[in-house]
Amino acid sequence: MANSGETVVVTGASGYIAAHVCDQFLKRGLGVVGTVRSADKGAYLASLWKKYGDKFRYVVVPDMQVEGCFDEAASGCQGFIHVASPFFTENVTDPMAQLVEPALKGTRNALTAAQKAGCKRVVLTSSFAAVYRGSQPLPYLFTERDWNTDSKPEDGGDDSYMASKTLAEKSAWEFVKASNVGFDLVTMNPPLVVGPAIHNASLTSLNTSLEMVHRYVSGHYAPDTIPKGGMGFVHVVDLAIAHVLAYTTPSASNNRFLISDGVYSWQQVCDMIRAEYPALRDVVPVGKPREYPILEAIDNTKSKTELGMSYRGMKAILKESVDQFLTMKGTGPV
Numbered sequence: 001m002a003n004s005g006e007t008v009v010v011t012g013a014s015g016y017i018a019a020h021v022c023d024q025f026l027k028r029g030l031g032v033v034g035t036v037r038s039a040d041k042g043a044y045l046a047s048l049w050k051k052y053g054d055k056f057r058y059v060v061v062p063d064m065q066v067e068g069c070f071d072e073a074a075s076g077c078q079g080f081i082h083v084a085s086p087f088f089t090e091n092v093t094d095p096m097a098q099l100v101e102p103a104l105k106g107t108r109n110a111l112t113a114a115q116k117a118g119c120k121r122v123v124l125t126s127s128f129a130a131v132y133r134g135s136q137p138l139p140y141l142f143t144e145r146d147w148n149t150d151s152k153p154e155d156g157g158d159d160s161y162m163a164s165k166t167l168a169e170k171s172a173w174e175f176v177k178a179s180n181v182g183f184d185l186v187t188m189n190p191p192l193v194v195g196p197a198i199h200n201a202s203l204t205s206l207n208t209s210l211e212m213v214h215r216y217v218s219g220h221y222a223p224d225t226i227p228k229g230g231m232g233f234v235h236v237v238d239l240a241i242a243h244v245l246a247y248t249t250p251s252a253s254n255n256r257f258l259i260s261d262g263v264y265s266w267q268q269v270c271d272m273i274r275a276e277y278p279a280l281r282d283v284v285p286v287g288k289p290r291e292y293p294i295l296e297a298i299d300n301t302k303s304k305t306e307l308g309m310s311y312r313g314m315k316a317i318l319k320e321s322v323d324q325f326l327t328m329k330g331t332g333p334v
Contacts, residue, residue, distance in 0.1 A: 007031030007077045008247065009119075011070065011110060012084025013058060014041035016207040017125060019048075019199040020240035021083055026052045028244060033073045035061040035084070044200050064106035070113035079247050080114035080183075082107065083125040085168065095153045095160035103168040111175045119183050121253070123246045126169040128191040128232055128258065128298065129162035136296065143299045144189070144256040176254070184253040186246040190239050191232025191260050191298060194317050196324040203328045213321055216270055219283040226287035230265035232298045235312045235320070245307040252307060260298040261311040267292055272318055280322075 008025055012018040013034025022032045026049055034056065036042040042058035049056045059073040064084055074080060085103050107124065114122045131146045147170075151162035169187055176185045193209050201207070206214055212231075215221065242259045246252050267287050274284050303309040 006079065007033060008079035008081050009033045009035065009070065009073045009077050009113075010081045010083060011035045011061075011064065011073075011106070013045055014199055015083065016197055016199055016201070016210070017193055017236060017239060018081075018083035019045070019197075020236050021081055021243045022049070022056065023198060024237070024240040024244045025081075025247075026055055029055075031055045032057075033077060034058045035064075035070065035073050037062055041200075048198070064109060065102055067109060068113075070109050071116055074113040074117035074119065077117055078120055080110060080117070080119045080122045081125075081243055081247065082110035082122060083243075085125065085165070095156065095163070099160050099164040100153045100167060103164040104171055107168045107172050108175065111172060111181070114183055115181050121247055122172075122183055122185050123243055124169065124172050124185065124187045125243070126172075126187040126189050126256070127162075127165040128189050128260065130166040130169045131189050131258065132162070132296070138294050138296055141297045141299050142258070144258055144302055186252045186254070187256045188239065188242055188246060189256055189258050190234045190242075191263070193234055193236050193239055194321050195236035195238075196320050197236075201328070203325065210321065213269070213318070214325055216266070217273060217277075217280055217284055217322055217325060221285045223286055226266050226270055226285045228266075229293065230263060230268065230295050232260045232263045232296075233314060233317055234259050234261045235317045238309070238311055242303060242307060242309055245309065249307055255302075255306070257303045257307060258298050258300055259303055259309070260300045261314060261317060262300075263295050263298055264314055265292045265295060268314075269318065272315060273322060276315070276319060277322060 008030060010018050010022045010032055013022050014036045022034055025032050034045055036058050039060055061069045084106055130148050131142050132148055133150045135150050148162055148166045151159040153160050153163045194213050239259050270285050270287055271289050274281050
């Protein structure tokens, strides 16, 4: 579907996921216009990808809630990859203002800009949060047909974030179905995204998903304390590749895709880290080794058969993440 003469917009380009998405498009010869919130962030990315010459450029968009904010970036582009969205679950005092409105307005501004520019496809980074239902009896296999019908913005914590992703994705599908927009839509629905960062990060500025794993190697939890349950995981590079495939695969048109390596309990995570890193055994919680709860499952069959995805595996996800923690400069035991 795509050729090396095409250019795509990637929103939030200096963010953890979006930086990898930019990187994968550039590696395949496509041009990238990255939106960033400041010129300093853009200059860092331009330096990171200077080997690609004019294939990468950036546009400063300080606030994605401003109407028309993405229009300049989208002009002349054939594709629009909307990654930017607030992701935090702590210190949320006003869920609508901090999470829901930015997600909704940012998505609408992205779709409107894509329509004005004549883009042929929009790839939206949604989330497994828009699929998962905590009330679902287990065991259960979640597929692309599932939607989160539980979370409400006013619920607070994780539910406020999950509601923001659900509402944003639903609004995107409604936008596309409401009129002849001239482009098709593909949504990515990953669970927890982990793996090495390529954006400008340190241990003191880890994004939310990396920090969730870092806590298990930094002494955050007591030796006998491991939170119940677990998460779905995917390697950040696999997710970035999935974005490229979602854009370049004609048959992906107007589809959702669960991009997931698998679901693992936090006990499994700790067991794997302790086995791989003997030197960290004093800080990684012990819990109850090899006692794993029944968890939900995520069906990634569609991503494999229709996009041609393959996944690196949980050992690689954890090893590459922890290896980077060990080399990063920051505070804490790791």
